[in-house]
Amino acid sequence: MLKEKHExxxxxxxxEIKSALNxxxxxxxxxxxLAFSLSLGMANxxxxxxxxxxxxxxxxxxxxxxxxxxxxxIRDRLQKQMISPISSIEKIEEILEIAKKIEExxxxxxxxxxxxxxxxxxxxxxxLELRGLIKC
Numbered sequence: 001m002l003k004e005k006h007e008x009x010x011x012x013x014x015x016e017i018k019s020a021l022n023x024x025x026x027x028x029x030x031x032x033x034l035a036f037s038l039s040l041g042m043a044n045x046x047x048x049x050x051x052x053x054x055x056x057x058x059x060x061x062x063x064x065x066x067x068x069x070x071x072x073x074i075r076d077r078l079q080k081q082m083i084s085p086i087s088s089i090e091k092i093e094e095i096l097e098i099a100k101k102i103e104e105x106x107x108x109x110x111x112x113x114x115x116x117x118x119x120x121x122x123x124x125x126x127x128l129e130l131r132g133l134i135k136c
Contacts, residue, residue: 006048013041017124027120035109038127039064042102049134055084067103098130
């Protein structure tokens with residue numbers, strides 16, 4: 001994906017976060033959109049970072065579903081998309097840990113019963129932490 005498309009997508013995610021945070025009805029009224037947006041945003045931030053480092057194979061994509069797996073499986077999936085060793089990626093362990101936490105219970109938030117403001121705020125904070133960790 002071109003950098004411009006990643007940037008457009010991330011702008012949409014950031015707009016959804018802002019809309020949710022500013023909604024007087026609270027975060028719960030944005031639960032499903034947040035679940036989808038944060039998951040999509042997480043995968044795109046990582047993909048952008050890998051493009052910036054020039055370690056992603058041509059045409060490769062990062063799939064949010066990979067982050068539901070055990071960390072070693074995630075590393076294996078990512079490594080198959082890369083031209084450099086995954087261990088050469090700065091802060092990779094922190095990135096994977098945050099990504100796993102964002103993806104954790106994503107389907108419950110997207111398709112299940114209402115959650116809590118606290119859990120949604122934690123997911124937003126994790127995404128913002130990832131954005132701060134990965135500068136691209």
